[in-house]
Amino acid sequence: MKRKYIVGNWKMHKTLSEARNDFKHFSELTNSLSTADFAISAPAVFLSELGRAGPSKVKVLAQNCHWDSKGAFTGEISALMLRELNIKGSLVAHSERRQMNGETNLSAAKRVSALLTQGLEAIYCVGETLEERESGKLKDVLSKQIEIGLSLVDRTCAAQLLTIAYEPVWAIGTGKSASVNDANEAHSFIRLLLAETLGTSISSSVRILYGGSVNKQNVGEYLKASHIDGALVGGASLDPQGFAELCQLSLK
């Protein structure tokens, strides 16, 4: 069985002093939980400080990363820069970036590849809109997101460094979570797509996280499902005490 993986996505929340204190508090509260992996995906301006905030078992991740290692890309940060700051990886193609920043499956593919090439983890986010789900396009959307988004992946390191987050867009920040069955079915389908795209060995070791209104009340049910290996948590990750309790509950 894969180790459970719980990732907090702080999005554009907190000031530097709050980030520093909350990261420290969360690290202390989860320090004894040794059977799962935990990470915080923080705003770029906090990464330099959080990357040095050891010792902590909690990994620090970015929320986005450019595909080139350097160049004329104003406002962007590279995987090389992240690595130097002791940042362990990044989210890629979160649906908010797909919707608001023009992220496509192809640009996501380049970002995933750049991260893996630098030995960093990529948490590649996929998921359908409500309209796509209601018009029966779920499988088609997921197929394209996985096939194109992972088309540049170097298979030699994908088993260790790639994570998928299934986040139905309609469930993010809305309080409407997907039913455990619906989520589990989508995860099972993604696992098949991973096998087709990257081979069965990689497919069986990549963790697939569920995201979208995960909270203390529902995390246990999700994590009991056969194809759900962890959670990507937005709103419920902001309070360190509450998030640590959520992490604790995910292990039951």
Ligand code: PGA
């Ligand atoms: P949410 O966000 O938990 O607030 O729905 C999840 C995410 O966007 O990663």
